[in-house]
Amino acid sequence: MSFQESPRAAEEEETFYVHCRAAYLAVFRSSLANISSKQQLCRVLQQAGRNPSHATLNKYWTNRTAKLNFDDFCEILKCEKKTEEIDLMRAFKKMDVNGDGYISHSELEMALTTRGEKMTNEEMNAIFSLADVNKDGKLDYAEFCRLLVSTVEQCQMAALERLEADAKQKRQNFGSQSYSPPKSSGSSASAAAAQVTAAQHAEPDATFKKDSRSSSRPSSARSRRSSLSNSVTVTSSSAKAGKIPEPLRLQEWNHSYVKGCFFLEDDGSISSLQYQLHLPQKSSVYLTIQPLSLSNRPDKPSSWMSVDTALFVMMAGGTKEDSTLVCFTESNDKEKCVWKGELNAGTYNLLPFTSGCRLKKRNKKSPSSKPVDLIHRSDTGEIDLTRELREVLSDIFEVIDLDDNGLLSLEEYNFFELRTSGEKCDKDAWAICKENFDMRKNQLTKQGFMELNLMEATEKDGDPADLWVTLEAMGYNRMLELVEACPFQIDVHCESTQLSIQPLSLDLGPKLLNQAIQKSITSRTGAKALRGHDNVFIYTFKGENRISSLIANKSNQKVTVHVNNEQSRNCCSSRGMTVFAVEVPARTKMVCQHVLPICEKQDWTYNCVETILSST
16 A cells, blocks of 8 residues: 555545645636635635634734645644534524524624624625525524535535636645546536625635646656656665674662653654753763653553654754764664764753654544543532543653652743743742642642642533643543644663753754754665756655655756655655655755555555646
């Protein structure tokens, strides 16, 4: 299978992306075009059957947003559920004071101009004039809801039909995947709704001329000249052959370890703490990083234990531009990723990494399952945390207790606070914690951590909303499953010197890690120029269990590279898609993708074709 986990999942994902493309191409000429305003985002979301509020639009289009691409749009659609008739009916019933199935002009005016996201009188009158079918001054909201949902469905069907009818678009690269028609059949529907009319007459935001659209399998002479094909076959036995043996008498070496966690952010990126290692003397060093199995649910295997991990080591002290990559772990011993060698005396940055192939965005809400209760009340009405929540909070405590001493220092607690609330706890607030919660040696115990969360629930009179914010920020879904995070542990053994490891500030962000990844790729493999483009190079790094590619654009203008992995076998990509496009600014390097085997016990083949999409 090529970048797929199961036939059913593949079919569902393909259908989802077909609908995404249809909606996108009803507004834009190409899915390589970018959404460049909040108004465009609203329009394309409406075309996809969503009804975004101002709050929703502001969530995805902030003051710092300059553009969103097709992949961003797909991720938004995964988070925002489709507008359903039952949801609309529920909202209207709240306005229907006497329950007769109708809403008067005055009731609608009161609801829409005084509550929530207030409408103007002009907007409200426009809605009423459309919805008052009988012109009797009353709105039959059941009929209105059916009409609205039907209109949305007609819009979507019309977009799908246009997409399927256009042979050129079927051959076009749609930003992320090549087109294949939807398997579901539907009756022909005319684009009578205003939403479709607006989309049909909208000026397309084209960034590519028709002649430059590229097939997912380029066949023209020009495309062949500007393509580069990379094929690598990795046997399952190669990983065993490259295994680094553990040093003799390792238990006699000086040893220190630290914990951390990879977190999936809303934009799909992955973040984690970074660390500093200090060695007072030159020494042989044995480094490992691996996913951390939490102790509170021994009967339930941790789903994240299959997530790949690696550790990059850079010299500390220099600027981000001239930081030196010293080494990185690239040999696997079961879940561990290992490096063994010699390090000089000095201070080093330890940068944890996961490719994103096996840690991806999921829907945190499970529609078929009822959310787990976080709070229960005793017979006397006293509020307490449920057993399930206490188990999860115990796991969270274990993750944020970085030095594993059973206590949370102010620094460790602040990493948790910054993750969940975005704010730090200052020394005065910490002193108040000391007065109210169980502490030892000026550090918070696990019992104190439980008491703190119980106080939060008590202050809200049992409302679990703030607790859910905390849990979701830590990667949990409503079934209290850890689905968007991966705890890990770093171990450092030194043969001839003591060592110390300290967590770094969160301020460094991903830039230093990205620089390390780029250097690890370019230092281990030669560059291959795309045919016909002497200033655009592809680097392909083959590790023991990972293949990574990088695009270097040394020209003075941006380039868009079409990437096709359709011929790969037993592979999963950090992009999550077989075909996509990467825009690389002038004179910059960009990591294109990371690829891992789906099944490590089987051989896997990475077969990638990179092609320049001309923008002239």
